[in-house]
Amino acid sequence: MERNLMKGNEALAEAAIRAGCKCFFGYPITPQTEISAYMAKRMPKIGGVFLQAESEIGAINMVLGAASTGTRVMTSSSSPGISLKAEGISYIAGSDLPCVIINVQRGGPGLGGIQPSQADYWQATKALGHGDFHVIVFAPSTVQEMVDLVTKAFDLADIYRMPTMILADGLLGQMMEPVTFPDQQSINEYDKSWAADGHKNKRKHNIINSLILSPEDLEKSVQERFERYDKIAKEEAMAQCYLTDDADIVLVAYGATARVTQSAVDLAREKGIKAGLVRPQTLWPFPADHIRTASENASSLLCVEMSMGQMIDDVKLAINCSKPVHFYGRTGGVIPTPTEILTEIENISGGAKE
């Protein structure tokens, strides 16, 4: 397979097209605009739809419309834009519609900055809109993984009839790395008999709806959705472990931060410190079992994030607060360095233990 050098944003867009994405609705915002630009160039050539919406609110509702017809559809934005999409995402979840949403995170709150950040973890995993619902959240840490997870994001969205999100950041979006695409990608087809695409007088009319005025009925519908979530939590959590077998200190980091953290783990090992890394690839469902198992013999954990500490709550819950979970983070667009993380590891572990 040919290796291509591509920006994360562009690779992600190409991967979406190869995964059967037929409609893309976007709105410019740094650092994800290359996704829109790539779609604008490619979509007309493959008979797909690219449309620059009047706002992020417009874009997410166009996604709602296209998803209602059973079409594979995607939108992308960065942090402040995702906040604007929150309303639509809640409706999409409440209407049981599949779609893929990209967040190439930047620093916040407010207009914040434009440099890489992971400060939208809480938003993505806990409250991407009002109401009782979840979104499956993927956290790639290489450009290749941006590609690989997009196909999975579309498939799981269809299988579970729910929105899925790729939670990337400005670093992954802007960097170029070698990437390979499968030569012949088959696109999985799923049942779309629920779609509002015109009944051709052959079936009863389909209704896409999130309004249920009877409390009992609404409760039932939410409970049904949570049964699906339970299944997802059991079957779809993903994480990679690195040198955790004999680790005395287990680091937990995702996305771009996981790359930096892995370098820090290598530096620690060179100094004789038994460090390891668990890298969640899904943030919801959170890979709690992976973390619990990987840290069974460790004496402490260290969560590293580009935020003031958001994922750390889930790490503590994963091990039922049975061990100390330390935190190191940079925020506002500052990227932690391997040396900074190494210092933190050394402080916690008290230096080399042979």
Next chain:
Amino acid sequence: MSNTEKTTKKVFTRPNALADVPTHYCPGCTHGIVHRLIAEAIDELDCLGDAIGVCPVGCSVMAYDYFNCDMIQAPHGRAPAVATGVKRAKPDNIVFTYQGDGDLAAIGTGETVHAATRGENITIIFINNTTYGMTGGQMAPTTLPGQVTQTTPYGRDTDTAGFPIRVSEMLATLDGVAYAERVSVDNIKNVNRAKKAIKKAFEYQTQKKGFTIIEVLSTCPTNWGLDPVKSLKWLEENMMPYYPLGVYKDKEAQ
């Protein structure tokens, strides 16, 4: 065969596109009339199997139960964006939205104006009854100067609450709009005209002419505090002078 059966001809029946269910609309509300006109147009154009309706938040949010075509419920104000997504994904379907004045001209102004200026090939049925019906009669963007509502208890003061928006006139200035007409359903003559306008808008859509909007002056007896007949009179005397009926844009006539 009895004599009566031989001589009786059915002259009025429920359109096929309209579901045989009771509606939740208040007595005297004109939503029912407009629903029927849309359903008749769908029947006459034989497009029930291709039609997809989008109804956002407002009194008509549950219209998905009343039309027999595929239906989508949209967030408040976002119907034109949702309809855009539907139409772009399925360009050969007939896509319409059914929106109230608060929905279309306040919270959804951006979506409305941009769908119009893109020449999005959809049809908007816009119900202008000068009030927020569902939430109990607050000021709408179309509430008349001096009109009393729950949130303009002393009458709409244009110094503080601004002026009503004339939607058809405003949208008619946009190049993407193929057809814009304001109609009313206050009497039989106007109901027939409204029917013609709605059908024409759907026909334009099938011919891919661009964005079409039919603004329908409607009554809200409950929130106006008037009985149905007086409401129709109020519409004629107060709304029509401010919102003159007529065709504001017709691409074909130009």
Next chain:
Amino acid sequence: MNKTMHKEILLAGFGGQGILFGGKVLSYFGLIDGKEVSWLPSYGPEMRGGTANCSVCISDKPIGSPLILTPSELIVMNSPSFDKFINAVQPGGNVFIDSTLIEQRCERDDINCYYIPATMLANQNNLVGLANIIMMGKFIKETKIAQPETVKKAIEMCVPPSRSHLIEANLKAIEIGMNYKED
């Protein structure tokens, strides 16, 4: 050459000098030779006429952080960037300096500095705008990072098809840089 290769290259200068493009050419050397590669630009409004820099990692091992704060090689094309980065270079590292635009001399004795009047050479050879590639030529010569075939292929892959007439000029710029000998 049994030692594992790991280069952390920082390119820095003004927007418009082709800093990002130079980094891209370097990245293609790694891509073509089957190495692990990462390319990370500075992005945002600062690109519009302000400073631009670009981190390139070429390695035999998977790359951790693509952001380079302490480069093993620095290619620098303006004075502010020289001041900003010269002390960050790893001991034993290599620095390539466009001496037309940078008057400063490096005072460190633990790094190797190469002074190339790249902007002047570009102007003299009717290659305006290709000072970045002349710098690249010198870089290739001193670091032996790529074979001539790799360099040619990388240039061909980086120059967009609509500008393919510029391939020759780019190759000439590489040659000038490679042949440049400091006084």
